[in-house]
Amino acid sequence: MFAAAIFDMDGLLIDSERPIMAAWIEAARTLDIELSHAQYLQVVGLAIAESELILGTLLGGPEAYRHAIDHVRKLLQLQRAEGLPMFPIKPGAAEFLGALRQRGTRCAVASSSTSGQIQACLGSLDVLHHFDAFAGGDEVVRAKPDPALYLLAAERLGVDPAQCVAFEDSENGAKAALAAGLRVVIVPDLKHPPASIVERAFHVLDSLHEAVAHVPRWFPGQVIRT
CATH class of the missing domain: 3.40.50.1000 (HAD superfamily/HAD-like)
Known part of the structure; x- marks a missing residue:
């Protein structure tokens, strides 16, 4: 066929979606923002530019987004540093x-x-x-x-x-x-x-x-x- x-x-x-979502929720908390599962699901399946725009709005702007994505990357790299597959x-x-x-x-x-x-x-x-x-x-x-x-x-x-x-x-x-x-x-x-x-x-x-x-x-x- x-x-x-x-x-x-x-x-x-x-x-990958679950650990990435968990990392974003944790990163939002460092900004004293409670990012819900439902809010994060808005960006699942979107292109990077679209997801950046939505997350930036949810987190309070471009500077907050840059802080959060740096934190997300560190959390995911920590898992790799521990000898585990990233996903x-x-x-x-x-x-x-x-x-x-x-x-x-x-x-x-x-x-x-x-x-x-x-x-x-x-x-x-x-x-x-x-x-x-x-x-x-x-x-x-x-x-x-x-x-x-x-x-x-x-x-x-x-x-x-x-x-x-x-x-x-x-x-x-x-x-x-x-x-x-x-x-x-x-x-x-x-x-x-x-x-x-x-x-x-x-x-x-x-x-x-x-x-x-x-x-x-x-x-x-x-x-x-x-």
């Missing part, structure tokens, strides 16, 4: 990627994170070798929901977008993949996409664990014996 799979990273392959892999991700590799399915990442961040994060989790191509937010002019990232990833795979399926957790990511001509499987994370997006999805899963059972039907490629 599909010749290739293209994955979002944050909130889909790696559990853990999402349940089922490694298993699903391994199953795709066994079928010879080409895989790529299309993430708003930079190409360097993509390779560093996935390399630290020992899943980088499952991917044939990467498209990072630093390589396109417009971020999701613009289709540029998915079009670039499909081009680098050498596969027609219509033969690819995207795995996404966010509304903007799903919109980007659909606009690029891909089918979309939604695996919601912190913020469930609206019904208007869910209705256009090829499938909705609770986790990537569930995706493993669909591999033989969705990816009928040649099984590779090892």
Whole structure:
């Protein structure tokens, strides 16, 4: 059915949204501001410029935003300094990627994170070798929901977008993949996409664990014996 799979990273392959949200809430407290979960969820899935504008408004302006983001970076780097991966892999991700590799399915990442961040994060989790191509937010002019990232990833795979399926957790990511001509499987994370997006999805899963059972039907490629 599909010749290739293209994955979002944050909130889909790696559990980054929760620790980042916790860091922002803690950073806001250093400014004597109580940033709620609901307020933070406004920026999930947005491009950096949009999220900066919203968080800056919530925190009291550009200077407060700069203070907070410095604190967020320090909190996340502290975890890395303790010898832990900055973000853990999402349940089922490694298993699903391994199953795709066994079928010879080409895989790529299309993430708003930079190409360097993509390779560093996935390399630290020992899943980088499952991917044939990467498209990072630093390589396109417009971020999701613009289709540029998915079009670039499909081009680098050498596969027609219509033969690819995207795995996404966010509304903007799903919109980007659909606009690029891909089918979309939604695996919601912190913020469930609206019904208007869910209705256009090829499938909705609770986790990537569930995706493993669909591999033989969705990816009928040649099984590779090892």
